[in-house]
Amino acid sequence: MGCTITMHDSEIDALLGCGGPIARQVRAVAQACEALSKATSKVDTGRLRASISLDMGCGGGFIRAEIFAPVNYAIYVHQGHGMIFPKSGKFLVFPGKGGGLVFAKSVRPVAPYPWLVRALEATSPWPVVVHS
Numbered sequence: 001m002g003c004t005i006t007m008h009d010s011e012i013d014a015l016l017g018c019g020g021p022i023a024r025q026v027r028a029v030a031q032a033c034e035a036l037s038k039a040t041s042k043v044d045t046g047r048l049r050a051s052i053s054l055d056m057g058c059g060g061g062f063i064r065a066e067i068f069a070p071v072n073y074a075i076y077v078h079q080g081h082g083m084i085f086p087k088s089g090k091f092l093v094f095p096g097k098g099g100g101l102v103f104a105k106s107v108r109p110v111a112p113y114p115w116l117v118r119a120l121e122a123t124s125p126w127p128v129v130v131h132s
Contacts, residue, residue: 018058029124030054030065037067037119042077044097067116080112 014020034054041049051071057064069078084107086092091103121128 016058016061016063018063023056023058023063026063026065027056030056030067032123033065033119034067036123037069037116040115040119041069042113042115047071048074048077067120069116076110078112078114078116080110082109083107 015022017023031054034052038049038052041052043049048069048071051074052067052069055066055068057066084092086105091105092107094102094104096102117128117130
């Protein structure tokens, strides 16, 4: 006794295509992840939260969703950092919260706050594996 299932290329394309059910599910999970990551990101000026974006792509047998924060300091919020000292000169110089410049001899360590990974873990029905 046996059973044969035959799927033609057009049926596979319908499943894996950009408008297919798999892409719709990936899009729904990605949109939920984007919304949760915006809701749980740390907010100082709002720039980090406003930068969080979703990019979808599909075709050629793949479906990809990427949620990212392109501001240059997002990685340091997400992964944390150790003590920071000036590389040249006596002071680190950076914009202050209320305007003006801050001059500091060092910046203390910051613990990781992996809000993007946490949002994905909370919204994804699939296992989440983080590679460092």
